[in-house]
Amino acid sequence: MRKPYSLVAALWLAVALGCAAPTPPPAAESTADPLPSWNDGTAKQSILEFVARVTDAGGPDFVPAAERIAVFDNDGTLWSEQPMYFQLFFALERVRAMAPEHPEWATLQPFKAVLDNDMQTLAATGEHGLLEIVAATHAGMTTDEFAAIVSDWIATATHPTTGRPYTEMVYQPMLELLAYLRANGFKTFIVSGGGIEFMRPWTEAVYGIPPEQVVGSSIKTVFEMRDDRPVLVRLPEIDFIDDKDGKPVGINSHIGRRPIAAFGNSDGDLQMLQWTAAGDGPSLCLYVHHTDGEREWAYDRESHIGRLDAGLDEAGERGWTVADMKNDWKRIFAFEE
């Protein structure tokens, strides 16, 4: 099921990478283990020990529940991001769905490239081309209309190589981790470079994370009265990019206090982990390392998507936890069962 994708720069960076078919997972253990899909090892142990420390009411590292803020990157940390960020598949499929209303796209780039499924040419249109696609597919409608479009898409769209709904391409160990943290009084947030309004329609059902705990990139919106009814209209203008240096800014803007736990998988998450680690009290910083080319994808320092290079070095220097997907995760996807 290998399929080539070309490089598409800018907001989403996409590369040609294939993946092997998933192999059967080991059976989940039936114990009181809160993290049954995690193998015993240093990664699992560091999570369990951290939670025990900050919830020990008599201990020196106790953190009141209100301050137990945990932030999670999304693409590559909670769900897969190969062979392209899933939001880019959404955008390309929207171009195809909208094409009948736009006959001019048959000859107009970058749209023609999308309709021809010509990723080489699409990539050649560069950042400008991609922003045109974002503007055409993500702007020009009300926030309610966009939420409905996303909800309809996510309910039916399937991943190009696994054939699974995108909402099944989420990591079972991370779902367990989210639930475990919440059971221990943590408030869990997504802090993603992906679109905030692209995520909110489904994060509550899939991750148990409500819209008000989702931080992401955004385009500008404007309030308007239409037929005596107020609407928020999405404008083709970037408002905020919640990536790299932007992640601590987004955390401060939306959450207003420093997390004590942060989970990412790429250099785009590095500043978020640095910001979290620099708090006064105890903190847990964890990188998900994509090491499993059989069950998922294997990539790190050289990847155009989800590159983990400087972050991997810093994790070593600072003693952060690295979860090796191949060795630390018994099961990656729930559908492996």
Add this chain to the structure above:
Amino acid sequence: MRKPYSLVAALWLAVALGCAAPTPPPAAESTADPLPSWNDGTAKQSILEFVARVTDAGGPDFVPAAERIAVFDNDGTLWSEQPMYFQLFFALERVRAMAPEHPEWATLQPFKAVLDNDMQTLAATGEHGLLEIVAATHAGMTTDEFAAIVSDWIATATHPTTGRPYTEMVYQPMLELLAYLRANGFKTFIVSGGGIEFMRPWTEAVYGIPPEQVVGSSIKTVFEMRDDRPVLVRLPEIDFIDDKDGKPVGINSHIGRRPIAAFGNSDGDLQMLQWTAAGDGPSLCLYVHHTDGEREWAYDRESHIGRLDAGLDEAGERGWTVADMKNDWKRIFAFEE
């Protein structure tokens, strides 16, 4: 205790208004009434009926707890805003506190006017002058440093006419309303034109509203490494004004779903109430009307601060609730007791 203040435009609009000394309050009733500081009347009744409707699991207007979002303006809705927005007192007092480090301010406007306590001249410097004061007092430090400055100030500063700490200038009926809504599964948010980082250090202690549920105006911040330690530095540049048309935009950005209850006191809250009222299900929109010149301040259509003009008309047309402070509130401030 009358003291004149001149008009200071722009982000904060300040006018010369005095207030009478507070009169003794009626004794609070000792009943199971969840809103003991509210007199029986249509305002109180509309609140009780709304909460009963949306929490009636078998009823036609039931709203799941996760969707019970209530948004509150701050200045003039949760605490007083006379004779000037309290954040403006903070800014002016910061200028005075910082003056020893800025000998040039002795002759430089708008700072000289502040140091001379010359509100006429300060007002004459207009929006540009006020933005210079904001830049000098609210920017140039890290977010942690600013939070500490605000915390120190709010712990000691007192209101110029009542002599009370600003955190005692909060409305007892609204504290009861916040607690009542939360007891009924609502998530309560502040959505204020005031500075988001000016409010967050104290809203949890005063209102029970945590930082992540505070939406407000903001200046830009930037991530920096200083001595191998990450900081967020506050820049002298407006990021977002959470007022009027901006309030639904701020709600959408921070909360990501439409409130079912909204509370304001001025035309600056009108779009927030319109946005809330336009939801598909039941909604409660309430204006606090400043009608009590004895116990608080009386102002509405002509006021430079907290003007309530178009909003009052629209409340009448749409049947929104108007809480008349003089007649609907048994007690305004807890210190009246």
